[in-house]
Amino acid sequence: MSAPAALRELLLSRIADVPDYPKPGVMFKDITPLLADPAAFGALTDALAGLCERHGADKVVGLEARGFILAAPVAVRAGLGFVPVRKAGKLPGTTLGQSYELEYGTAEIEMHADALKPGERVLVIDDVLATGGTADASLQLIRRAGAEVAGVAVLMELGFLAGRQRLEPGLKGAPLEALITV
Numbered sequence: 389m390s391a392p393a394a395l396r397e398l399l400l401s402r403i404a405d406v407p408d409y410p411k412p413g414v415m416f417k418d419i420t421p422l423l424a425d426p427a428a429f430g431a432l433t434d435a436l437a438g439l440c441e442r443h444g445a446d447k448v449v450g451l452e453a454r455g456f457i458l459a460a461p462v463a464v465r466a467g468l469g470f471v472p473v474r475k476a477g478k479l480p481g482t483t484l485g486q487s488y489e490l491e492y493g494t495a496e497i498e499m500h501a502d503a504l505k506p507g508e509r510v511l512v513i514d515d516v517l518a519t520g521g522t523a524d525a526s527l528q529l530i531r532r533a534g535a536e537v538a539g540v541a542v543l544m545e546l547g548f549l550a551g552r553q554r555l556e557p558g559l560k561g562a563p564l565e566a567l568i569t570v
């Protein structure tokens with residue numbers, strides 16, 4: 389479900405389009421103006437915290453790095469624990485790792501193996517859903533830890549990259565919430 393029109397407009401107005409970054413042909417969605425506006429950042433945090441409640445989340449997982457910026461205040465606002473999913477090699481404890489396909493090549497993300505309890509319901513939060521590869525890998529980590537996926541929530545879905553379609557099998561019926569779709 390997308391956000392109410394007034395919130396969508398506020399959020400969209402604070403996301404900058406940066407052409408040809410980080411490489412030619414990519415339109416980068418820069419959320420730093422949104423983060424710099426406490427009213428917009430607060431409204432985003434409230435909306436995502438509301439999704440934690442609606443979907444019965446017990447924990448919030450944030451995806452490095454921009455996902456951390458959004459997910460951490462949401463977890464505090466929702467009164468839930470925050471779990472970081474990091475790029476490989478950054479977590480000190482025993483980890484579960486999951487590699488995934490990028491547009492070119494592969495990448496790997498990791499989560500502490502004991503970060504989630506079996507049966508806990510987890511909401512995954514990130515800023516952008518593009519091809520869906522990162523979010524899909526996080527769902528595999530959550531399930532391998534024995535936890536349940538309450539849903540995935542993103543600020544912005546890039547509809548033309550069909551990440552929703554890529555993510556659908558991994559969601560297994562859990563919701564994908566995008567406050568804005570472009």
Ligand SMILES: O=P(O)(O)OC[C@H]1O[C@H](OP(=O)(O)OP(=O)(O)O)[C@H](O)[C@@H]1O
Nearest residue numbers: 452453454514516517518519520521522
């Ligand atoms: O749907 P996908 O095609 O997987 O792309 C989406 C991911 O790409 C970006 O992260 P990036 O890896 O650029 O890292 P950053 O957050 O550290 O900038 C974004 O924050 C998402 O996590």
Ligand SMILES: Nc1ncnc2[nH]cnc12
Nearest residue numbers: 414415416417418516518
């Ligand atoms: N176009 C884009 N803008 C911002 N973050 C992204 N992650 C993947 N594609 C992106």
